[in-house]
Amino acid sequence: MLTLLKNMLKEEFRIHTAMFSKWLFFIFPLIITLASVLISISISTIDIPTQYLILLAHGAFLFYGLSVGSFGLNAKDALKIRLGNISFLAYSSKILPISPKKVFMIFAIKDILFYLAFTIIPVIIGIAITSLIINIYTELIPILFVSLTLSFLYGLSLSFLISVLYSRSRQEFLIASSILTLALIITKNIWLNPETIISYFHPIAYFTTQSTQTLGYSLITPLILFAISIFLLETDEKNTHRDAKDLFKNLEKQISKRFQKTSSIISKDIIDMHRSIAGFSKIIFSFIIPISIVWFMLWFISETLVPIKYSILTFALIIGIVSTSIYNWLNEFDSLENYRFLPVSIKNIMDAKINLYLLISLISSSIILLTIVLSMNKINLIFDAFIIMITSSIYVFSVLIYVAGLTPNIAIYDAKIFVKYLAYNLPVLVTLYVITLADLDNTTMILLPLSLFILYIASKNISKAKKIWTDKYFK
Amino acid sequence: MTDKMITTEHLTKQFGNLKAIDSISIEIKKGEIFGFLGPNGAGKTTTINILTGQMKATDGIAKILGIDVNKHPVKVRENIGIVPEQENPPSFLTPVEYLEFISKIRHLKENKKDIDFWFDFLEFNEHKNTLCKDLSRGTKQKLMIAQAFIHNPQLVFIDEPLINLDPMIQKKIKTYIINYAKKGNSIFISTHVLEIAQELCDKICIINRGKIIACDSLKNLTKESKGNLETAFISLVEKNK
Ligand SMILES: Nc1ncnc2c1ncn2[C@@H]1O[C@H](COP(=O)(O)OP(=O)(O)OP(=O)(O)O)[C@@H](O)[C@H]1O
Numbered sequence: 001m002l003t004l005l006k007n008m009l010k011e012e013f014r015i016h017t018a019m020f021s022k023w024l025f026f027i028f029p030l031i032i033t034l035a036s037v038l039i040s041i042s043i044s045t046i047d048i049p050t051q052y053l054i055l056l057a058h059g060a061f062l063f064y065g066l067s068v069g070s071f072g073l074n075a076k077d078a079l080k081i082r083l084g085n086i087s088f089l090a091y092s093s094k095i096l097p098i099s100p101k102k103v104f105m106i107f108a109i110k111d112i113l114f115y116l117a118f119t120i121i122p123v124i125i126g127i128a129i130t131s132l133i134i135n136i137y138t139e140l141i142p143i144l145f146v147s148l149t150l151s152f153l154y155g156l157s158l159s160f161l162i163s164v165l166y167s168r169s170r171q172e173f174l175i176a177s178s179i180l181t182l183a184l185i186i187t188k189n190i191w192l193n194p195e196t197i198i199s200y201f202h203p204i205a206y207f208t209t210q211s212t213q214t215l216g217y218s219l220i221t222p223l224i225l226f227a228i229s230i231f232l233l234e235t236d237e238k239n240t241h242r243d244a245k246d247l248f249k250n251l252e253k254q255i256s257k258r259f260q261k262t263s264s265i266i267s268k269d270i271i272d273m274h275r276s277i278a279g280f281s282k283i284i285f286s287f288i289i290p291i292s293i294v295w296f297m298l299w300f301i302s303e304t305l306v307p308i309k310y311s312i313l314t315f316a317l318i319i320g321i322v323s324t325s326i327y328n329w330l331n332e333f334d335s336l337e338n339y340r341f342l343p344v345s346i347k348n349i350m351d352a353k354i355n356l357y358l359l360i361s362l363i364s365s366s367i368i369l370l371t372i373v374l375s376m377n378k379i380n381l382i383f384d385a386f387i388i389m390i391t392s393s394i395y396v397f398s399v400l401i402y403v404a405g406l407t408p409n410i411a412i413y414d415a416k417i418f419v420k421y422l423a424y425n426l427p428v429l430v431t432l433y434v435i436t437l438a439d440l441d442n443t444t445m446i447l448l449p450l451s452l453f454i455l456y457i458a459s460k461n462i463s464k465a466k467k468i469w470t471d472k473y474f475k
Numbered sequence: 476m477t478d479k480m481i482t483t484e485h486l487t488k489q490f491g492n493l494k495a496i497d498s499i500s501i502e503i504k505k506g507e508i509f510g511f512l513g514p515n516g517a518g519k520t521t522t523i524n525i526l527t528g529q530m531k532a533t534d535g536i537a538k539i540l541g542i543d544v545n546k547h548p549v550k551v552r553e554n555i556g557i558v559p560e561q562e563n564p565p566s567f568l569t570p571v572e573y574l575e576f577i578s579k580i581r582h583l584k585e586n587k588k589d590i591d592f593w594f595d596f597l598e599f600n601e602h603k604n605t606l607c608k609d610l611s612r613g614t615k616q617k618l619m620i621a622q623a624f625i626h627n628p629q630l631v632f633i634d635e636p637l638i639n640l641d642p643m644i645q646k647k648i649k650t651y652i653i654n655y656a657k658k659g660n661s662i663f664i665s666t667h668v669l670e671i672a673q674e675l676c677d678k679i680c681i682i683n684r685g686k687i688i689a690c691d692s693l694k695n696l697t698k699e700s701k702g703n704l705e706t707a708f709i710s711l712v713e714k715n716k
């Protein structure tokens with residue numbers, strides 16, 4: 001088992017360094033640490049109650065774990081499908097004398113280690129450095145280290161479990177989640193107060209009490225969730241011989257009016273997503289669920305703990321930024337190998353992905369934003385909120401496709417590319433963020449021209465991307 | 476249009492310090508079935524990848540149907556058909572959908588008849604609505620063959636075409652290829668199955684460690700070995716070890 005894990009890690013490393021530089025790959029964690037220091041120093045200059053900061057930090061790690069933990073969706077696909085000419089150990093190990101469950105478990109552990117090494121630990125080190133620099137809470141650093149990592153693992157294992165349930169049967173999943181939601185609503189007087197939540201969310205409880213018992217709980221809970229997920233995971237296909245009726249023809253005809261040149265690729269991708277379990281449900285797991293949880297947390301904190309100021313506009317900004325994760329998985333399951341031998345250029349493929357991204361991300365984020373605006377009774381802000389969401393979503397996407405082309409999952413770990421990504425994004429996002437908090441009388445008057453300007457730059461980024469990346473693939 | 480379908484001059488591809496193909500100059504004429512033989516790792520697939528614009532040559536020139544493939548790879552692929560070495564149609568499409576997809580990519584007009592022809596001809600009607608990921612390897616290969624011929628291109632590249640197919644289908648495809656070439660089209664086949672080369676090819680080149688070690692008509696190539704291609708192939712490769 002260890003051998004397999006070691007080889008999978010090696011494989012992951014080679015995938016990342018095949019196209020981009022080895023050296024820059026190892027710089028990546030350092031950059032994350034540096035970014036983390038800068039961000040935490042700037043947060044520390046703002047006057048925020050410590051209690052709230054701690055909640056927020058743990059919440060952020062939980063959120064990150066939730067959004068990356070939906071391995072359950074990929075189980076069957078990861079084991080069954082080779083990506084074009086590339087075949088992974090997880091696939092080929094089917095012929096080895098190891099059960100597919102074990103193979104998949106190792107596959108998931110590999111991913112977790114990868115996330116820990118490349119994001120979680122560097123970020124915490126950054127926070128630790130900050131607290132040394134400004135010399136507060138230095139004695140809490142080791143504890144923070146543990147509790148934040150655990151927070152991440154909570155999110156990750158929970159998301160893993162949910163996604164396993166979901167891919168077992170959508171019906172079971174719906175029934176289970178409705179019962180749970182109903183139970184939570186009925187019993188809300190019991191659990192909906194800060195003390196209960198803090199003492200039952202073990203990572204934070206451990207941070208505040210530092211009791212060994214809570215530490216034990218917070219170690220065991222994710223382990224149990226992980227074990228249950230592996231136990232419930234189905235690696236065999238239920239019906240291996242699937243027939244399907246022709247969806248392509250009509251779909252292509254319908255959308256060919258709107259997307260003339262790219263309609264065939266878009267139709268193929270939509271059908272792909274529709275039929276693979278990992279398809280559209282990935283939107284739910286990497287986007288909708290995390291966003292809903294953040295929304296709940298913000299609402300909860302401001303209702304019960306500290307009345308923090310967060311506006312629907314800030315929220316629109318967050319939705320816009322997070323929605324760009326959709327571009328990652330658009331490229332995850334479609335392989336360039338499908339097009340190598342066809343009269344299709346990289347530009348054509350990019351055009352298709354751009355259209356598809358706009359279509360899916362704008363629709364799904366609009367639904368979320370609309371729900372939130374309506375439920376918070378903020379109709380008056382709806383116009384501004386939409387402008388902010390659309391602008392940030394398209395801008396961050398344009399930067400992503402510019403710096404990372406059609407391989408964002410791999411390219412972003414190249415330090416040079418990542419720094420570029422941050423450098424292009426930060427000024428724009430900070431500007432938008434300031435506007436969302438500024439509480440102006442005439443936000444729209446400022447926002448509208450600014451957005452148009454940002455979108456103009458975005459369109460420049462996109463056309464540059466098509467030029468640059470054409471030469472990088474098919475070498 | 477000249478009658479030369481493919482011409483290359485000193486085509487070379489370097490992977491790091493490995494010369495996968497080394498100064499290859501070949502010529503394939505209209506109506507010719509060209510066999511490209513060689514041991515594993517000799518450079519056959521690499522050559523095909525370069526000639527079809529899937530990869531850039533490090534050096535040398537390749538013209539396909541008179542078009543410089545280095546400069547206009549997409550234009551070249553518009554005019555040819557390719558059966559790739561690895562058969563991997565998109566997992567979640569069905570064969571019907573895949574052929575419709577290919578037809579759209581190639582801007583073909585309504586061609587249900589052509590699509591149906593291939594299902595009948597290669598005898599996989601019963602699988603035309605099965606998701607590609609659940610197809611048998613041979614069926615996937617049939618689909619890739621159909622995909623390469625669906626637009627009736629003047630030139631088709633085939634990298635190991637028949638290896639997973641049953642003898643009846645192999646026979647059908649061989650006959651199809653011979654007739655297809657008679658209509659003035661050319662076929663570039665890379666294969667390890669020497670009987671296929673012997674049955675089909677007008678001209679054969681043998682590549683070893685990236686270098687062409689023999690290139691002639693089938694008749695001339697097998698003169699010394701009394702018409703046996705296998706003996707000729709083995710002795711040529713041994714000589715050039
Ligand atoms: N993308 C690549 N990067 C590095 N080396 C490569 C690449 N593709 C092929 N090679 C190397 O180039 C050489 C030629 O490979 P190629 O695939 O062309 O052989 P082949 O003649 O098709 O072999 P086979 O009969 O096994 O299919 C081999 O040594 C191979 O390892």
Ligand SMILES: [Mg+2]
Binds near residue numbers: 519520521560634
């Ligand atoms: Mg080959």
